[in-house]
Amino acid sequence: MNSKKLEKILFLGLGGAGQRHLRLFKDQLSSAEFIAYRHTGKTSLLTPDFKLDNSTTLEKKYLINTVKNIEAAILEKPDLVIISTPTSTHSSFCNLFAREKINIFIEKPGITNFKEAILIHDSILKNQIGFNCGFQRQYHPLIKYIKNILNNETLGEIVNIKINVSSFMPNWHIYEDYKNLYASNKKLGGGIINTECHEIYFVIDLFGIPDFITGYQVNKEFYELDINHSCNLQFHYKKFIVEINLSFIHKRTQRSIVINGTKNWFCCDLDKNIYESSIKDNSILNFDKYNNPIQIFRDQTKYIIDNFNKVNKTSLRNLLNLGKAFDEINKLKVYS
Numbered sequence: 001m002n003s004k005k006l007e008k009i010l011f012l013g014l015g016g017a018g019q020r021h022l023r024l025f026k027d028q029l030s031s032a033e034f035i036a037y038r039h040t041g042k043t044s045l046l047t048p049d050f051k052l053d054n055s056t057t058l059e060k061k062y063l064i065n066t067v068k069n070i071e072a073a074i075l076e077k078p079d080l081v082i083i084s085t086p087t088s089t090h091s092s093f094c095n096l097f098a099r100e101k102i103n104i105f106i107e108k109p110g111i112t113n114f115k116e117a118i119l120i121h122d123s124i125l126k127n128q129i130g131f132n133c134g135f136q137r138q139y140h141p142l143i144k145y146i147k148n149i150l151n152n153e154t155l156g157e158i159v160n161i162k163i164n165v166s167s168f169m170p171n172w173h174i175y176e177d178y179k180n181l182y183a184s185n186k187k188l189g190g191g192i193i194n195t196e197c198h199e200i201y202f203v204i205d206l207f208g209i210p211d212f213i214t215g216y217q218v219n220k221e222f223y224e225l226d227i228n229h230s231c232n233l234q235f236h237y238k239k240f241i242v243e244i245n246l247s248f249i250h251k252r253t254q255r256s257i258v259i260n261g262t263k264n265w266f267c268c269d270l271d272k273n274i275y276e277s278s279i280k281d282n283s284i285l286n287f288d289k290y291n292n293p294i295q296i297f298r299d300q301t302k303y304i305i306d307n308f309n310k311v312n313k314t315s316l317r318n319l320l321n322l323g324k325a326f327d328e329i330n331k332l333k334v335y336s
Contacts, residue, residue: 004079004309005079006029006032006079006080006305006308007031007032007033007079008032008033008035008076008077008078008079008080009025009029009032009033009034009035009078009079009080009081009082010035010036010037010073010076010078010080010081010082010102011034011035011036011037011064011081011082011084012036012037012073012081012082012083012084012085012093013038013039013083013084013085013086014036014038014041014043014058014084015042015043015084016043016046016050016173016175017084017107018082018084019043019045019046019058020048020294020297021082021084021297021301022034022036022058022062022064023048023062024294024297024298024301025082025301025305026062027298027301028298028301028302028305029305033065034062034063034064034065035064035065035066035067035073035076035078036058036064036065036066036067037066037067037069037070037072037073038066039085043175043176044057044058044175045057045058045061046175048294050173050174050175051174051175052175070096074096074097074100074102077102078102079102079103079308079309080102080103080104080105080130080304080308080309081093081097081102081103081104081105082105082106083097083104083105083106083107084107085107086182086185086188086189086190087109087112087182087188087189087190087194087195088112088182088187088188088189089189090106090107090109090110090111090112090116090189091110091111091112091116091119091120093106094106094110094120094123095119095120095123098120098123098124098126098127098129098131099123099127101127101128101129102129103129103130103131103308103309104124104129104130104131104132105131105132105133105134105304105308106131106132106133106134107133107134108133108134108135108197108198108201109133109194109197109201109322109326110133110319110322111319111322111323111326112189112194112326113323113326113327113330114320114323114324114326114327115323116323117319117320117322117323117324118320118323120316120319121316121319121320124311124316125311125316128311129309129311130307130308130309130310130311131311131312131315131316132303132304132307132308132312132315133312133315133318133319134300135198135201135202135315136296136297136299136300137198137202137270137296138201138202138205139296139299139300139303140270140290140296141284141287141290142257142268142270142273142275142284142287143202143270145283145284146206146257146259146266146268147206149264149266149279150206150259154261154263154264154279154281155259155260155261155262155263155264155265155266155279156261156262156263156264157239157240157261157262158239158240158259158260158261159240159260159261159262160240160241160242160243160259160260161203161240161241161242161243161257161258161259161260162242162243162245162256162257162258163199163203163242163243163244163245163256163257163258164245164254164255164256165196165198165199165244165245165246165247165254165255165256166245166246166247166248166250166252166253166254167196167247167248167250167253167254168248168249168250168251168253169181169183169184169195169229169248169249170223170249178223179223179224179225183195183227183248184225184226184227185226185227186226186227190227191227191228191229192217192227192228192229192230192231192246192247192248193217193228193231193246193326193329193330194326195248196246196248197322199244199246199255199257200233200244200322200325201318201322202257203235203242203244204318204321204322204325205314205318207235207237207242208321209321209324209325210235210236210237210242210325211236211237211238212236212328213233213234213235213236213325213328213329213332214233214234214236214332215231215232215233215234215244215329215332216231216232216332216333216334216335217230217231217329217332217333217334217335218230218231218247218334218335218336219334219335219336220335220336221336222249223249225249228334229247229248229249230245230246230247230248230249231244231245231246231247231329231332232244232245233245233246233329233332235325253271254269254271255269255270255271256268256269256270257270264277264278264279265277265278266278266279271293273287273290273291
């Protein structure tokens, strides 16, 4: 049990992701003091289903105090900063608060390349502060189950793994023009790799950095985007290959993982909470509460509250490997 209490939280960025964190931390830690620094402040109060709420303001609804600049935010000496700014700013803000010895929870991916990952890794360890990165899908029971059956060798030797992730990004945030989303803008760190990297993180968490990566990215001028919106990747390990297909311009939503082993097979869709398997095991049938997609965020929030001032060594290690993978992926051919 963590003996130190989380009493003051600074929110850096209160767009869609930041407001979701604000709601969840307020639900589980109503007695804490909440502070915010907003660089643009363009996103108004949102409902939990991401609709505009004009009935009041963020400050009034959540009793949150807003500071005028980043220097004033640091002077507040928060116990934890939650960084939910555009991806391109993640590493600079992370290093800034690490130097101030303020515990950090940062939205994924936290970095865009290996150089940034090294800087964060070294800064966190040097200053001995708490650190976690927001890959909330690791809290899903199906992900936990996959890790378990792989550790127990229930599947036998892995033959191959196929992962498909697709969604339609223009419909993600109905309260704003999709062209203004960070995911849609190269200068904000957008693009398919930085935005839909949960499964890349998942594979690296399980198996480490692959021997090498092949594949391609796609940047056809659909919807007037200046970023890579789709990719096909093959992570080559010594005895098997993981194929990852990602796209956020598909109107069919899917988040599937298929694992073929020499003894058994397993497949699931994380968005629909369904799975099939040749394994005779009913241990994961009881996850009804995860039919609400917010549950994995609740689980993540609880973990952060309980461990806000501790270094998540797994998260920090995976950040380095993720940076290496990003560098390799961004060398691949781009079709436009």
